[in-house]
Amino acid sequence: xxxxxxxxxxxxxxxxxxxxxxxxxxxxxxxxxxxxxxxxxxxxxxxxxxxxxxxxxxxxxxxxxxxxxxxxxxxxxxxxxxxxxxxxxxxxxxxxxxxxxxxxxxxxxxxxxxxxxxxxxxxxxxxxxxxxxxxxxxxxxxxxxxxxxxxxxxxxxxxxxxxxxxxxxxxxxxxxxxxxxxxxxxxxxxxxxxxxxxxxxxxxxxxxxxxxxxxxxxxxxxxxxxxxxxxxxxxxxxxxxxxxxxxxxxxxxxxxxxxxxxxxxxxxxxxxxxxxxxxxxxxxxxxxxxxxxxxxxxxxxxxxxxxxxxxxxxxxxxxxxxxxxxxxxxxxxxxxxxxxxxxxxxxxxxxxxxxxxxxxxxxx
Amino acid sequence: xxxxxxxxxxxxxxxxxxxxxxxxxxxxxxxxxxxxxxxxxxxxxxxxxxxxxxxxxxxxxxxxxxxxxxxxxxxxxxxxxxxxxxxxxxxxxxxxxxxxxxxxxxxxxxxxxxxxxxxxxxxxxxxxxxxxxxxxxxxxxxxxxxxxxxxxxxxxxxxxxxxxxxxxxxxxxxxxxxxxxxxxxxxxxxxxxxxxxxxxxxxxxxxxxxxxxxxxxxxxxxxxxxxxxxxxxxxxxxxxxxxxxxxxxxxxxxxxxxxxxxxxxxxxxxxxxxxxxxxxxxxxxxxxxxxxxxxxxxxxxxxxxxxxxxxxxxxxxxxxxxxxxxxxxxxxxxxxxxxxxxxxxxxxxxxxxxxxxxxxxxxxxxxxxxxxxxxxxxxxxxxxxxxxxxxxxxxxxxxxxxxxxxxxxxxxxxxxxxxxxxxxxxxxxxxxxxxxxxxxxxxxxxxxxxxxxxxxxxxxxxxxxxxxxxxxxxxxxxxxxxxxxxxxxxxxxxxxxxxxxxxxxxxxxxxxx
Ligand SMILES: Nc1ncnc2c1ncn2[C@@H]1O[C@H](COP(=O)(O)OP(=O)(O)OP(=O)(O)O)[C@@H](O)[C@H]1O
Ligand SMILES: [Mg+2]
Numbered sequence: 001x002x003x004x005x006x007x008x009x010x011x012x013x014x015x016x017x018x019x020x021x022x023x024x025x026x027x028x029x030x031x032x033x034x035x036x037x038x039x040x041x042x043x044x045x046x047x048x049x050x051x052x053x054x055x056x057x058x059x060x061x062x063x064x065x066x067x068x069x070x071x072x073x074x075x076x077x078x079x080x081x082x083x084x085x086x087x088x089x090x091x092x093x094x095x096x097x098x099x100x101x102x103x104x105x106x107x108x109x110x111x112x113x114x115x116x117x118x119x120x121x122x123x124x125x126x127x128x129x130x131x132x133x134x135x136x137x138x139x140x141x142x143x144x145x146x147x148x149x150x151x152x153x154x155x156x157x158x159x160x161x162x163x164x165x166x167x168x169x170x171x172x173x174x175x176x177x178x179x180x181x182x183x184x185x186x187x188x189x190x191x192x193x194x195x196x197x198x199x200x201x202x203x204x205x206x207x208x209x210x211x212x213x214x215x216x217x218x219x220x221x222x223x224x225x226x227x228x229x230x231x232x233x234x235x236x237x238x239x240x241x242x243x244x245x246x247x248x249x250x251x252x253x254x255x256x257x258x259x260x261x262x263x264x265x266x267x268x269x270x271x272x273x274x275x276x277x278x279x280x281x282x283x284x285x286x287x288x289x290x291x292x293x294x295x296x297x298x299x300x301x302x303x304x305x306x307x308x309x310x311x312x313x314x315x316x317x318x319x320x321x322x323x324x325x326x327x328x329x330x331x332x333x334x335x336x337x338x339x340x341x342x343x344x345x346x347x348x349x350x351x352x353x354x355x356x357x358x359x360x361x362x363x364x
Numbered sequence: 365x366x367x368x369x370x371x372x373x374x375x376x377x378x379x380x381x382x383x384x385x386x387x388x389x390x391x392x393x394x395x396x397x398x399x400x401x402x403x404x405x406x407x408x409x410x411x412x413x414x415x416x417x418x419x420x421x422x423x424x425x426x427x428x429x430x431x432x433x434x435x436x437x438x439x440x441x442x443x444x445x446x447x448x449x450x451x452x453x454x455x456x457x458x459x460x461x462x463x464x465x466x467x468x469x470x471x472x473x474x475x476x477x478x479x480x481x482x483x484x485x486x487x488x489x490x491x492x493x494x495x496x497x498x499x500x501x502x503x504x505x506x507x508x509x510x511x512x513x514x515x516x517x518x519x520x521x522x523x524x525x526x527x528x529x530x531x532x533x534x535x536x537x538x539x540x541x542x543x544x545x546x547x548x549x550x551x552x553x554x555x556x557x558x559x560x561x562x563x564x565x566x567x568x569x570x571x572x573x574x575x576x577x578x579x580x581x582x583x584x585x586x587x588x589x590x591x592x593x594x595x596x597x598x599x600x601x602x603x604x605x606x607x608x609x610x611x612x613x614x615x616x617x618x619x620x621x622x623x624x625x626x627x628x629x630x631x632x633x634x635x636x637x638x639x640x641x642x643x644x645x646x647x648x649x650x651x652x653x654x655x656x657x658x659x660x661x662x663x664x665x666x667x668x669x670x671x672x673x674x675x676x677x678x679x680x681x682x683x684x685x686x687x688x689x690x691x692x693x694x695x696x697x698x699x700x701x702x703x704x705x706x707x708x709x710x711x712x713x714x715x716x717x718x719x720x721x722x723x724x725x726x727x728x729x730x731x732x733x734x735x736x737x738x739x740x741x742x743x744x745x746x747x748x749x750x751x752x753x754x755x756x757x758x759x760x761x762x763x764x765x766x767x768x769x770x771x772x773x774x775x776x777x778x779x780x781x782x783x784x785x786x787x788x789x790x791x792x793x794x795x796x797x798x799x800x801x802x803x804x805x806x807x808x809x810x811x812x813x814x815x816x817x818x819x820x821x822x823x824x825x826x827x828x829x830x831x832x833x834x835x836x837x838x839x840x841x842x843x844x845x846x847x848x849x850x851x852x853x854x855x856x857x858x859x860x861x862x863x864x865x866x867x868x869x870x871x872x873x874x875x876x877x
Contacts, residue, residue, distance in 0.1 A: 225715075232712045
């Protein structure tokens, strides 16, 4: 008797619906085992986590704050993935967006009229992220260089570049050695909606609507779909792959750049340590779980942000070590992502049918 | 030879399979005896592949039961089917390219996982290929093989796994007539050893030649199971289609017009970097069909690709309507009015996961009325789809159905409908009727003739000599990337064509127009 894994022949809607739910339940169960082993009450911990993420106005707003960069960079990643361009450089594009927005706020504030300062930062952040995304795109389009490697490597370049800035030339002289630039002038602060939730949320929702419209209704969206599904047919139909890779990465990198803009202009009001905390990588998971659907990205980003915030909260409320929260987050992601596999594959226990043999056995 | 007294090797009873919008198999009863070759016949979309996919565990039947050699079995996956001795060569078969023949054959076997004795495996494979006359070199790499040889590898794979029920889904669609004949003899040999062979085809001659019995499906139902000896070609065609089928097409005389396509000394490299076209020249005029005959792999595919901008020419010129389109992009070639029915339908001609309606605008989505600058106009697209589905009689549950769910014949109708409506002047058609049933073949050929009458210049690339002779005006024979001669189709001498296909240059009876 053996356990085998095989491809599901007919993927059903029911399974597509049940699998994520089952994975979350399993994740919670496995997490409960871990918590129990560590000597804490699983039920109380989960309750604390849920309350910490969604239970009050304050916690909801904190969850939204974390969701905004995930939404924007997740949207960026998802549109690149649709065309089978594996952009895993959202983290670096986000960093460059933050850098450009900060640059405008710090050095051009007195040259730009106040009402135009935020729009200028917006545009600068979008362009910086886009340019950073265009490097791997251009290399792929012109020379066929693997974008996974280049986009990943550029993350380190971008992260180290902004670190250099806020530890070095841009460091606030009045900052008591704190790694960060001077604070932006007030005109460069994104308005807040409630709590720390800033207008970046509106940008994210508008961006999702825009992507949804482009993908479903436009000529360009049609090309993206065709290229993503069958690049040979796209070439046959006279579509330019190179042009589309560049255009899509312009948008993808630009959206991640806007996530950086939201962080510096909406939250920290300076370029500082803590801008690159992995949103760009989590965005990959967001895009994947949302099946690259723009509205799905918003929802998944919100839920994953809840997981992050809830995990932080239990450190405080339950007195759990930070590592425990990370383990729980990891377990949940592990099951949910693993579960996605079972939407396409199934496990089966097989017994050899008795009395039947294949020649492979006979020839042994 | 056929022993009908004992339990049949395969007995499928009351098999029903529904897909969204289609009843693919409707209470099918199907029996195959050990020792017989049983032909399975039916129009495109009749449900042949579905029935066989149920037998090989790729799909599960909604209703019905299966017994093998008199024993009820529950086939839940392809692995179960292999363990039960069922082997299938699929319509679009898959072999792993960068492996050798021997590696490919033992791949996926469960047993010799640790101690893989390559040497012994190779000897066994050599013995099997000797025994069944399936010539292949076990050490050769798959990518070095022709399609016919790759198919032999697939058959060897089944035999090596000890299959005694063998299913071949349209095996001859990709073979030359000689190869098809050899395959027939191999199948005979296997049947004579007591294996049960199921053979799907659209070619009625092959049914008569190879099979002992034939089962005809129509719209998911069995219409008849008969001993082949008691049937005629037209009986079978009538059973399949439900009406009389004309085997001869009326080809009206058309006075050819101006030269539309002028190819001069064309050279190009193939995928492996070797010369595939070595100085090809010919012309096609408006209202004329020029057939390109030849054994597969002599540069036909590369020729079509160079003409449509998908492959670079290393020398020579291509003129369409007097304008030089050599090495221009596919986009420019499309805009010059060149239509292309590619040989690889789902791989190149269509986007499998997109809706039928979306596939029908693949070449015209940039233009009004489908697109107004940035946005697509859904209404026009749907209306266009409805029109083409009606005009070309495309069988689809709806215009929104993903095109990959259509049967082979309907896939081809989609491509033809699209290419004919977007092309102006020149149509390059590669194997346009490969794998199509008699009715669909007739429809496609008639469409090509209509376009000819409407003044289109058509380059028809095919390996089916009957087809080439039936509808082309002139025939150019290609061998190793060279045109060996051009002959008039009406007065063509088959022997002469055969010689040219084998590489003998013959003084052409009708050189250039
Ligand atoms: N996976 C699927 N989902 C939905 N419909 C399907 C699927 N597979 C087949 N069909 C439909 O079932 C019907 C039977 O298809 P099938 O492939 O069995 O035909 P066939 O007889 O093999 O035709 P052909 O000669 O073109 O290969 C068709 O209408 C087809 O569109
Ligand atoms: Mg079929």
